[in-house]
Amino acid sequence: MNNYYSTPDSNNEELILKIKDLKKKRNAVILAHNYQLPEVQDIADFVGDSLGLSMEASKTDCKVIVFCGVYFMAETAKILSPEKTVLMPDPDAGCPMASMIAVDDLLKMQAEHPDAKTICYVNSFAEIKAHCDYCCTSANALKMVESLPYDEFIFVPDRYLGSFVKGKTGKKIHLWKGFCPVHLKFIKENIAEARSKYPNAKVMVHPECSEEIVAAADYALGTEGMLRHARSAAGENEYIIGTEESFIYRLAKEVPGKKFYPLSKSCVCPNMKKTTLEKVLWCLEDMKTEITVDPLIAQKAKLSIDRMLEVK
Ligand code: 13P
Ligand code: SF4
Numbered sequence: 001m002n003n004y005y006s007t008p009d010s011n012n013e014e015l016i017l018k019i020k021d022l023k024k025k026r027n028a029v030i031l032a033h034n035y036q037l038p039e040v041q042d043i044a045d046f047v048g049d050s051l052g053l054s055m056e057a058s059k060t061d062c063k064v065i066v067f068c069g070v071y072f073m074a075e076t077a078k079i080l081s082p083e084k085t086v087l088m089p090d091p092d093a094g095c096p097m098a099s100m101i102a103v104d105d106l107l108k109m110q111a112e113h114p115d116a117k118t119i120c121y122v123n124s125f126a127e128i129k130a131h132c133d134y135c136c137t138s139a140n141a142l143k144m145v146e147s148l149p150y151d152e153f154i155f156v157p158d159r160y161l162g163s164f165v166k167g168k169t170g171k172k173i174h175l176w177k178g179f180c181p182v183h184l185k186f187i188k189e190n191i192a193e194a195r196s197k198y199p200n201a202k203v204m205v206h207p208e209c210s211e212e213i214v215a216a217a218d219y220a221l222g223t224e225g226m227l228r229h230a231r232s233a234a235g236e237n238e239y240i241i242g243t244e245e246s247f248i249y250r251l252a253k254e255v256p257g258k259k260f261y262p263l264s265k266s267c268v269c270p271n272m273k274k275t276t277l278e279k280v281l282w283c284l285e286d287m288k289t290e291i292t293v294d295p296l297i298a299q300k301a302k303l304s305i306d307r308m309l310e311v312k
Contacts, residue, residue: 012039015277019043022284028064028087030280031056031077034223035244035272036068040280044068047250049224050076050122051137055309057081066283067291068275070095074291075126079298079305089279091289093271097123097208100178101157106131109154113174116152119144122308123180124157126293130300132156135308138207138222141165144311145173160184164207164214182269183208186242190264191216194240198261204229205242205263213242223247230255244269 020043023030031053032044041047046056050073057065057077064085067074071094078086106128110118120132121141129135136144138161145153145165153171155162157178166173186209195203204226205217214220221229223243230239230251241248242263251260283289293301 012277015281016043019277019281019284022281023066026064026284026287027062028066028284029056029060029062030066030068032275033069033073033272034247034250035269036275037246037273038249039277040068040275041246041250043277043280049137049139049222051139051222051308051312052224053077054080054122054137054305057084057086058309060084064287066280068280069093070098070269070271071291072098072123072125075293076122076129076305078291078293079126079129079302082293082295082298085287086291087283087287088289088291089276089283090274091291093274095123095180095271097121097157097178097180098125098128101128101176103127103131105176106154106156109156109174109176113152113154116154116172116174117148117150118154118156120156120304121158121161122305126297126301128156129304130297132304133307135301135304136311137308139224140308140311141207142168144308145169145171147311158208160210160214161207163211164220167211180208182244182267183242184210185266186210186213186264188212188216190242191240194261194263198238198240201238201240201259201261202233202236203240203242203263209242217242227251227254230258230260243267244272246272 030044032047058080066087074088118132119134122137154174156176159175162175203217204219207220238259240261248260
């Protein structure tokens with residue numbers, strides 16, 4: 001088994017017991033994104049990608065959702081479950097890509113392309129989602145654009161995911177200039193070096209990576225797509241993974257017969273790393289920080305998010 005990360009130490013054991021106990025008392029569910037620290041993934045009731053977490057948030061029976069991820073994800077959970085209390089252990093965990101487009105920018109683009117339908121990547125604020133026709137994640141962006149009966153789209157904010165979809169579908173797609181600073185840390189040399197070090201490994205990268213990284217890889221998939229592929233691909237036993245480093249912990253745990261290597265050690269999302277076990281415990285103790293969304297914005301944003309949940 002790939003031993004890239006250490007397992008929780010004895011100090012963590014005490015924290016884990018307290019979190020489990022308090023979680024029951026508060027009737028809370030802990031949701032964690034694939035990029036969370038290994039020990040945070042381990043105490044979560046559900047670990048997944050943006051799409052899986054949104055689905056889980058929309059169907060949980062618990063009164064409280066503790067969201068271990070970044071702000072736009074907790075906001076999406078609140079929009080899907082307005083009657084639930086959604087808490088973030090560290091509300092300063094944001095996604096820089098989501099901050100790269102403002103509503104005025106979007107309205108300007110829509111005025112320039114009046115016939116285009118607007119799709120936003122889920123990595124965006126609720127206010128942006130409220131001005132879009134559809135929302136998508138990396139797991140269903142391609143399927144969505146392919147299946148919708150329209151030929152012209154505005155895609156925001158990630159120019160790389162947008163350009164990946166554009167290249168595959170051939171549809172007319174107007175791109176915004178947003179990007180993920182973490183996934184852009186991969187450079188072509190990383191692929192050449194990793195392939196020479198692990199000649200039998202396949203390279204899987206996230207579609208948030210630059211075009212040249214996607215072109216040099218064997219597969220471009222969202223995190224859950226990578227997991228599904230690794231589980232089911234016969235004859236492939238080793239993978240070089242081009243996404244945030246903590247995802248390797250989940251891959252190694254859930255696909256124990258195969259080996260996973262990071263494409264580079266510099267792909268670390270500092271915001272995803274803001275959530276720690278201590279903060280999860282404090283969050284349950286103090287019932288803080290609660291995430292709220294303006295009801296009018298939430299109502300409009302929910303339409304595009306509901307459409308996203310229909311495409312798996
Ligand atoms: P996934 O939806 O593939 O988990 O990606 C979310 C994200 O923030 C990627 O950087
Ligand atoms: Fe945002 Fe990139 Fe971090 Fe994902 S990895 S949350 S896109 S900064």
